[in-house]
Amino acid sequence: xxxxxxxxxxxxxxxxxxxxxxxxxxxxxxxxxxxxxxxxxxxxxxxxxxxxxxxxxxxxxxxxxxxxxxxxxxxxxxxxxxxxxxxxxxxxxxxxxxxxxxxxxxxxxxxxxxxxxxxxxxxxxxxxxxxxxxxxxxxxxxxxxxxxxxxxxxxxxxxxxxxxxxxxxxxxxxxxxxxxxxxxxxxxxxxxxxxxxxxxxxxxxxxxxxxxxxxxxxxxxxxxxxxxxxxxxxxxxxxxxxxxxxxxxxxxxxxxxxxxxxxxxxxxxxxxxxxxxxxxxxxxxxxxxxxxxxxxxxxxxxxxxxxxxxxxxxxxxxxxxxxxxxxxxxxxxxxxxxxxxxxxxxxxxxxxxxxxxxxxxxxxxxxxxxxxxxxxxxxxxxxxxxxxxxxxxxxxxxxxxxxxxxxxxxxxxxxxxxxxxxxxxxxxxxxxxxxxxxxxxxxxxxxxxxxxxxxxxxxxxxxxxxxxxxxxxxxxxxxxxxxxxxxxxxxxxxxxxxxxxxxxxxxxxxxxxxxxxxxxxxxxxxxxxxxxxxxxxxxxxxxxxxxxxxxxxxxxxxxxxxxxxxxxxxxxxxxxxxxxxxxxxxxxxxxxxxxxxxxxxxxxxxxxxxxxxxxxxxxxxxxxxxxxxxxxxxxxxxxxxxxxxxxxxxxxxxxxxxxxxxxxxxxxxxxxxxxxxxxxxxxxxxxxxxxxxxxxxxxxxxxxxxxxxxxxxxxxxxxxxxxxxxxxxxxxxxxxxxxxxxxxxxxxxxxxxxx
Amino acid sequence: xxxxxxxxxxxxxxxxxxxxxxxxxxxxxxxxxxxxxxxxxxxxxxxxxxxxxxxxxxxxxxxxxxxxxxxxxxxxxxxxxxxxxxxxxxxxxxxx
Numbered sequence: 001x002x003x004x005x006x007x008x009x010x011x012x013x014x015x016x017x018x019x020x021x022x023x024x025x026x027x028x029x030x031x032x033x034x035x036x037x038x039x040x041x042x043x044x045x046x047x048x049x050x051x052x053x054x055x056x057x058x059x060x061x062x063x064x065x066x067x068x069x070x071x072x073x074x075x076x077x078x079x080x081x082x083x084x085x086x087x088x089x090x091x092x093x094x095x096x097x098x099x100x101x102x103x104x105x106x107x108x109x110x111x112x113x114x115x116x117x118x119x120x121x122x123x124x125x126x127x128x129x130x131x132x133x134x135x136x137x138x139x140x141x142x143x144x145x146x147x148x149x150x151x152x153x154x155x156x157x158x159x160x161x162x163x164x165x166x167x168x169x170x171x172x173x174x175x176x177x178x179x180x181x182x183x184x185x186x187x188x189x190x191x192x193x194x195x196x197x198x199x200x201x202x203x204x205x206x207x208x209x210x211x212x213x214x215x216x217x218x219x220x221x222x223x224x225x226x227x228x229x230x231x232x233x234x235x236x237x238x239x240x241x242x243x244x245x246x247x248x249x250x251x252x253x254x255x256x257x258x259x260x261x262x263x264x265x266x267x268x269x270x271x272x273x274x275x276x277x278x279x280x281x282x283x284x285x286x287x288x289x290x291x292x293x294x295x296x297x298x299x300x301x302x303x304x305x306x307x308x309x310x311x312x313x314x315x316x317x318x319x320x321x322x323x324x325x326x327x328x329x330x331x332x333x334x335x336x337x338x339x340x341x342x343x344x345x346x347x348x349x350x351x352x353x354x355x356x357x358x359x360x361x362x363x364x365x366x367x368x369x370x371x372x373x374x375x376x377x378x379x380x381x382x383x384x385x386x387x388x389x390x391x392x393x394x395x396x397x398x399x400x401x402x403x404x405x406x407x408x409x410x411x412x413x414x415x416x417x418x419x420x421x422x423x424x425x426x427x428x429x430x431x432x433x434x435x436x437x438x439x440x441x442x443x444x445x446x447x448x449x450x451x452x453x454x455x456x457x458x459x460x461x462x463x464x465x466x467x468x469x470x471x472x473x474x475x476x477x478x479x480x481x482x483x484x485x486x487x488x489x490x491x492x493x494x495x496x497x498x499x500x501x502x503x504x505x506x507x508x509x510x511x512x513x514x515x516x517x518x519x520x521x522x523x524x525x526x527x528x529x530x531x532x533x534x535x536x537x538x539x540x541x542x543x544x545x546x547x548x549x550x551x552x553x554x555x556x557x558x559x560x561x562x563x564x565x566x567x568x569x570x571x572x573x574x575x576x577x578x579x580x581x582x583x584x585x586x587x588x589x590x591x592x593x594x595x596x597x598x599x600x601x602x603x604x605x606x607x608x609x610x611x612x613x614x615x616x617x618x619x620x621x622x623x624x625x626x627x628x629x630x631x632x633x634x635x636x637x638x639x640x641x642x643x644x645x646x647x648x649x650x651x652x653x654x655x656x657x658x659x660x661x662x663x664x665x666x667x668x669x670x671x672x673x674x675x676x677x678x679x680x681x682x683x684x685x686x687x688x689x690x691x692x693x694x695x696x697x698x699x700x701x702x703x704x705x706x707x708x709x710x711x712x713x714x715x716x717x718x719x720x721x722x723x724x725x726x727x728x729x730x731x732x733x734x735x736x737x738x739x740x741x742x743x744x745x746x747x748x749x750x751x752x753x754x755x
Numbered sequence: 756x757x758x759x760x761x762x763x764x765x766x767x768x769x770x771x772x773x774x775x776x777x778x779x780x781x782x783x784x785x786x787x788x789x790x791x792x793x794x795x796x797x798x799x800x801x802x803x804x805x806x807x808x809x810x811x812x813x814x815x816x817x818x819x820x821x822x823x824x825x826x827x828x829x830x831x832x833x834x835x836x837x838x839x840x841x842x843x844x845x846x847x848x849x850x851x
Contacts, residue, residue, distance in 0.1 A: 190803065193788060195773055201803035205838050216840025226784055226815040231776040235807050238840065 004056075012105045018045040018357070026094055030087045039082070042090075043072045049101065061100040065167045068093050071122045086125055093118045095538055174745055181245050189237035194261035196232065199707065205240065207254040212226035212244025222413055237263075256494050281674070335358050362458075365418055372408075372415050372605070373702035377721050379408045382700065384723035409700065412606060420455040420602075423510070427452045430499060444483050445492050449494045450500035454507045456602050461578055464510070464600075468575045471512040471596050472497060474570070479516035479594055483487065490589065491515070507582075507624060508602055511593035519588040521545045528554065546586045546594075550574045583734060611702050611722070612692040614664035618728040620701055620720060621690065622722065625733040627679045629695060632656070632672040647689050649679060657736060658691045663715055680733045688737045699723075703730065715739060720721045760821060762790035767798045767832075774802035781814045791816055796827035797846075800837035810843055824849055 023041035050065035071090070091516040096118045099110045186208065208214050216238055223235045242251065251266055383401050391397050399648060427449050437710045438445040480495035487493050498513045521542060528534045528548045548554060552571040577584045578604050583601035609620035637656060645656040656677065661667040670691055677689040701720035717732035762777060763786045791832045816823035838843055
């Protein structure tokens with residue numbers, strides 16, 4: 001789909017929302033609720049529709065919305081009392097506006113007579129309101145400048161949201177949203193017109209403040225003495241130093257509503273500037289909206305105006321706003337249109353967009369999920385009570401309970417599905433990132449994405465963008481070689497970065513792989529030694545060396561590059577993934593490339609677990625980590641060292657970890673033959689056998705964060721509430737396996753020191 | 756110099772937005788050549804135009820060699836000043 005079309009689709013979805021806002025606001029006004037909040041909401045709805053329609057040159061819609069808005073502005077300014085008569089006209093106008101929206105969307109024409117009749121009625125209401133007529137003239141004078149309506153006032157108050165603004169957001173937010181901070185200098189000189197249109201500099205500054213840290217300095221040198229001062233004239237100008245990770249277009253977006261009414265330059269701090277390609281021209285030369293507009297005015301043709309419009313349109317707003325409010329909207333295929341080869345065209349998208357959807361406040365969904373979690377716990381409690389009461393398994397009660405369990409589970413799955421979203425919204429930002437990074441590094445890169453439709457919980461999706469962005473940057477910057485090096489190595493000049501997502505045993509696995517040079521292990525090792533991260537004589541496996549790049553303070557690029565060397569290393573990626581309950585692993589083959597594998601839970605709310613007992617404590621081991629369980633035989637267990645054991649499972653020796661001893665439940669080790677061993681596999685394929693006293697059963701548990709309620713505990717991932725109301729801890733299998741290895745490394749070191 | 760007690764004390768209105776700029780200027784002009792103490796305790800909103808008036812007034816009073824102070828600033832007023840980067844006014848703001 002054409003990107004503009006995709007935006008249009010979203011615009012119309014937004015329109016529907018605005019229309020219903022409008023209607024409910026007007027109905028409230030009819031009931032006598034004429035406070036400024038309601039009036040402002042109504043005004044904003046119409047204003048937003050007009051602004052968006054202007055962007056798409058939907059002339060009839062803009063024209064009607066403009067008349068409507070003018071009337072509403074009078075109401076807002078207190079010039080027109082919203083009595084019943086007025087509200088009635090407005091309600092009818094709202095219907096016509098809805099017709100206009102639908103006509104614009106589906107093609108067709110609104111009955112001109114009706115539209116004009118309403119427009120006339122509205123105009124009759126507002127009479128000869130001065131500001132409105134000025135705007136009208138402006139508007140009529142410049143038929144080529146479709147975006148004029150955008151500059152119309154919005155002075156509803158500080159910190160107010162700009163109605164339609166979020167729309168541009170989620171859709172075309174293709175800017176790399178890396179965590180890198182950049183300093184921008186914004187010079188702002190409001191003109192009289194800015195205030196005349198009831199815009200407010202303070203609001204702009206506040207918007208900027210939302211983007212990052214700002215240092216504002218004011219220039220009052222043009223300010224006359226009080227006697228000479230024209231209260232409505234603008235004398236002050238501001239210089240704002242903004243430190244943000246947002247893109248230039250995000251900053252420009254702030255000024256979208258005032259873009260003819262102030263002199264504006266936005267310059268990137270030279271030291272840290274690194275916006276490639278698209279941004280380049282406008283960074284080096286100050287971006288002067290006014291100049292552009294004057295140029296357009298001088299040459300009132302549709303073409304330049306459209307070009308500017310496209311530029312303004314291309315300015316993304318903070319994406320999360322939109323994402324949060326529109327969980328059900330399939331992200332448009334803006335990126336795929338221009339994406340690198342190999343991206344499957346999304347035929348289903350068009351159809352999906354037409355499906356009836358409702359938007360629901362996320363809090364409600366969360367509450368529902370929470371309640372279902374309680375239901376699951378309650379159901380488990382009930383089941384336990386029934387078992388305890390000695391009711392036979394075949395009784396009606398027990399069978400009814402089984403049904404209830406199925407039902408509960410189904411409800412749970414369905415509720416979780418509400419929050420599930422395809423990872424596409426994240427993936428589709430990547431092609432542009434790849435192009436930009438490729439251009440900066442002078443490498444040829446092809447991005448291949450797979451499994452865009454893979455669904456995962458929204459909370460997980462939101463936090464995926466940064467790590468993936470970072471890994472892709474890394475893959476291109478550090479992984480892929482320059483074309484000539486590739487050719488010399490017998491590869492094609494074009495490198496491939498593969499981004500894939502798939503469901504695997506109840507988790508989502510995301511892989512970022514490249515076919516570059518792989519990890520330069522000797523160098524990684526040397527850097528780690530230089531930085532004091534490891535001992536000079538450490539004996540590390542290849543895998544251990546690869547994992548060094550996740551250590552805090554590690555950076556392989558010998559020269560800090562613009563792209564990935566911004567002081568944010570893979571350790572940050574690892575931490576953010578771990579924060580999601582996920583793991584990151586790396587495999588690398590010299591000369592053939594590296595693969596980063598992220599494995600994340602589909603949801604952060606429930607878990608299938610094996611309930612086990614250890615020293616009278618009940619623990620839960622995540623089922624996904626368990627390969628098998630067995631009762632060790634005495635001859636299979638071998639002691640290595642004073643308190644370390646291995647167990648032979650099908651001719652392979654696996655470390656045997658006494659969970660009770662590890663967690664400090666007991667001091668004397670459990671006799672392996674008296675317990676049960678759970679063979680588990682951690683991320684990266686490391687296996688271990690966990691010794692527990694007994695297995696109680698398999699159960700779905702609702703995860704309650706231990707960190708949120710208590711604090712993080714080594715070896716424990718979270719907690720849950722069991723059927724009998726007791727708290728059970730959920731084992732962090734990877735951590736347990738890794739802890740065992742660390743211990744081993746320490747005792748090895750001790751031995752080495754002793755020997 | 757005049758004692759602070761005899762200073763004209765002007766209560767700034769709650770909403771110093773665009774529409775307030777004109778009235779504020781006229782009001783201040785009537786108090787010209789008297790020591791001025793502006794009470795900002797009620798201010799909930801300060802817009803760019805009123806900021807101009809205040810800054811201009813401060814400069815004017817300074818040129819007239821008259822005391823000029825802004826007292827009991829509300830948190831909103833303080834916050835707006837720092838948002839605007841209005842360093843010129845800060846020294847005249849007195850906590851109270």
